[in-house]
Amino acid sequence: MALEVPENVVVSKLDELASWCRKNSLWPMPFATACCGIELMATGASRHDLARFGAEVMRFSPRQCDVMIVAGRVVMKMLPVLQRIWQQMHEPKWCISMGACASTGGVFDTYSVVQGIDRFIPVDMYVPGCPPRPEQLIQSIIDLQDKIQREGTISGREFLARQRQEPKRALVELPVISLPRGVSRLPQGVRVE
């Protein structure tokens, strides 16, 4: 049965509407530590303007932000600070790990650099690069916006995460399977987890 809907009425799910509002006004919390911080500032400056995408103000207070952009390497002395800032942010919140050092430790596989902040806080978007170009960061904001629209924020689905927070593949010890000489493929029926 068709309904006659006048032009100025939009029918939608509340979830989608809330997600649309939230994704288009993501206020970033710039957790800038190193070189990526300069590219973050360049993204916010006049040539590549991040404010076009809703990130109007870079608020430095975690109580007023939606997305935390961790730009730069995180050292073991800084990690408790990062965790505390993450805990101080209000729900719904997301995290973008900008640059190679925040995602995996980057060039610095040393005694003091944390090899990826996703070992200690939940990360939604990874931006590769050393440092990533401003266009890459803007692309990651757009992808995060798509993710927010897809997953929604009202039902709290993203918080039913205990079962989804499986240990990351790279951190799981894979069993060592040694193939006998002359064999190039595993025999039928053997699966590698």
Added chain:
Amino acid sequence: MIEQQTVAATSAQFPAIAWSEFRGDTRGVVPRDALFAVLQYLRDQRGFDLLVDITCVDYLNYRDADDRFGLVYILTNTRTNETITLRAFVNDPDPSVPSVVPLWPGANWLEREVWDMFGIGFEGHPDLRRILMPEEFTAHPLRKDYPLQGRGERHNFPVLQRAEG
């Protein structure tokens, strides 16, 4: 670059210094006990008023090395633009040298870093504690027997899951 007169006068005052020259730098090896006196002489009598750097080298894996730690002091004379490098060797256990903070206040943090990274104590330093590593860190990272990836301290933190974040 250094004037011959400076080297000659310092040699006359402290004959125990072993001088050498490499690529235009003049270096002197000073016995540990004469270190403070030599630096004071250079600052007061010869005009080396700018302390450029204090650093240390761990000669554990170095070919032809007799002592383990070599402390390096680089000084500059701002009037004549001479630069001189002095080295003093110390050994385990409990390596320590007198602090030069009374001569140059800028040595404060430089010596704290050498303590933090190598474990060399500075007698008379007003505030010798760790500066770059966390206070509770136990090892001295830049020593040659400490591995590059560390001993697991960097990942010793609680993990925040999304639901409890």
Added chain:
Amino acid sequence: MSVAETKTLEQLAKAEARDYLWTLNFGPQHPATHTTLRIVLMLEGERVVDAIPDIGYLHSGFEKIGEHLNYNQYVTVTDRMNYISPLANNIAWHGAVEKLLGLEITPRCKYVRTILAELARISDHLLSNGAVGLDVGAFTFFLYGFYQREVLYDIFETLCGARFTNSYTRVGGAMHDMTPLVIEKIRAFVRTFPKTLDDMERLLNRNRIFVDRTKGVGVLSKEEAIARSATGPIARASGVTRDLRKDAPYLAYPDLDFKICCAPAGDCFARYLVRMAEIRESLRIVAQAIENLPSGPINVEIEERTALPDKKQVYTTIEGTISHFELVMWNRGFTVPHDETYAAIEAPNGELGFYVVGDGTDVAYRARCRPPSYIHFALFPHLIRGHTLSDVVAVLGSLNIIAAELDR
């Protein structure tokens, strides 16, 4: 450990006597410009009685990495020290390595490195003064500076592919030569930049608010500057007339005509003025050097066995093939004297030097960086005592502390 224990007791004793003071944590996470450093301020109302810096929040083990990467690989890591002017760090590192090797680079390479060092100086001063402006409230000044830095990034990107953190230098030369397009872009920059610089100076030089916030704040006297090992614009703004480009000339500086900028006052306003004047002098240097760029190869000759020869030589001459093989195979490489040396350049922040210890292989035994930001941050408690809380940001900005160089 007993040294550290007695110190804590003394600190406790002092703290009890001053527990009427209010402690404010100027934490490791604060507005992006100065990244991760922490100052614990003891305030009496608005006046700062004491400031205790706490650093190490970005200590990544640069010096230890230097003992595991070879001389050409380590240049990528030196980029990430003073990341506002990475080319200056590259030039300093390879300057020290070439001094250790006793290698003399070609005239063209000297001029190219000089031009890039000065462009890096302009980039650094634009951001550092921009940060002072931003912290004090002048957002437009910051954006003007950032727009010009984008023009510089465009030049660097055309030169070597990366906007910043360009690991451009190699032992014995550079990654590859400067193309005519880069030279055209530099000429265009030299033509158009002075107008923007005039605009920027008109915004702040006689601005009542800016002058009131920075004049007389954070005064560093000449004797204190030398005693506390300050170098670079901070020392020159206190009256110390020391600039390594004139006092211990390196690269193409002996051939070029430029002035050293100093000021007698030693406060934040003097440091701002010295940096603006240095931008103008750097522009003069670039203009002279780009017109007098000598022709010739950018890398040293094949006989030195340190720089990779170009492909034409590798494919057509036996010397080229041998040299390429020797440098690329992992168990060969070039040999380095079993000795140590120190070499410094006048980086935008101060005297940036590397103390390199070679042990015969092509991996450094010790690569120590003498970081100007580290030594200048030790000045901070001395400068801020007696000033108000709002002066903390002005003084911190004028010292141009880059956390990655501070902590390494």
